[in-house]
Structure formats: C-alpha cells, structure tokens
Amino acid sequence: MATLSLSRHTDREHRFAVSLEDWLHGKWGLLFSHAEDFAFLDLEIDRWLAVIANAFAQRQIRAIALESRRPGYRLNWITQIQGHETEVFLDNALPSYVDETQFNAIVLASAICKAPSRFVMIVDTNLRLRRTFAYDEGARLPSVLDFVAMIDQLTAPTPLWSEPAGIDLPHRQLARCRGAIAPSA
Secondary structure, eight states, rough: EEEEEESOOOSSSEEEEEEEHHHTOEEEEEEEEEGGGGGOSSSOOOHHHHHHHHHHHHTTTEEEEOOOSTTTSSSSSHHHHHHEEOOOOOOOOOOSSSSSSHHHHHHHHOOOOOOOOSSSEEOTTTOEEEEEHHHHHHOOOOOOOHHHHHHHHHOOOOOOOOOOOOOOOOOHHHHHHHHHHHHOO
C-alpha cells in the first residue's frame, strides 16, 4: 500500500520511499485518512476491487492512505489494488516558493495537519488540494466511485465562451438600415 508521511523517514530501509510528486507521476490522487472506512462489503470483495482498480486506471487516479500507527491499517483495499508497499513522503523541509508544485506541497501538508480526524482529499497532478471531504466515524459515506466522479467533473474540459453569431442580413437590408440611421443633411 502507498502510505503518505509528512516527512521522509530514514529508519525504514525495507520500504521504497518516493516523493508524492514522483509517486503521482502526472496522475490525480485520493488521500484517505481512514481507507478502511470505505471498504464496500455488499458485493463480493474481488468484484468491488476490480471495479475500483479499473476506474482508477481509466482515469489516471492513485489512492493513498495517510500514515497511521493504528493496528492493521495496512491491510485494506488500497493494499490489495496496488500490490506493493511504498512509503510516499510529502517533504516540505526546504520550502521553495518558486516552484508551484513545491508551494502546493507546503499548502497540502498544512491542510493535512489542520484537517479533522477523518477525511478524503482530492489532489491534482501539481499537488494542489482540490477538495476535502470530512466525515465523522460511523457516518454514512459516499462510495469511492463518487470521488472518482468528482475527479471526472474537475478534469472535464470547460467550454469556451463563443461570440454570438452576427446578424445575417442581406446587403440591401443592411443599406436600408444604415440609411435610416444616417443623419439628415
């Protein structure tokens, strides 16, 4: 499972560590504070995992869990989708305001620290926090696919405003209109 830490750990040599920016690699991210809250148990778990994995793959989305010391938190659906363990860090030790992504990382780290205890955050390819869904333990929760739909809305191309079509008047009518407006001499 990909686990997000707010700083790089040097004491964990057995796991592969990478920055959040590199781990997303141009994809959108869904950051779950408590991923186990979103496990869907009404369908067979294998079918549910296949549907979620397919939706993520089609839309270039990566799921990640916030690091926790809770027992058993590594054994969740994100682990089963990804199949390998990766430590992802959001290191803001040397802030730089020149690079937009580094600035977004600082803002994201701050938002995570200030977030309520349970949340899902949608992060775009530049580490910009786009949405935060906060909830209480035991609350009725949306499906993981609802978050995929939110990302679909956020990534949908916005229509450009087009100029209204001009009035298509024949040349004679246009001349008459000009004559009626022309000042009399």
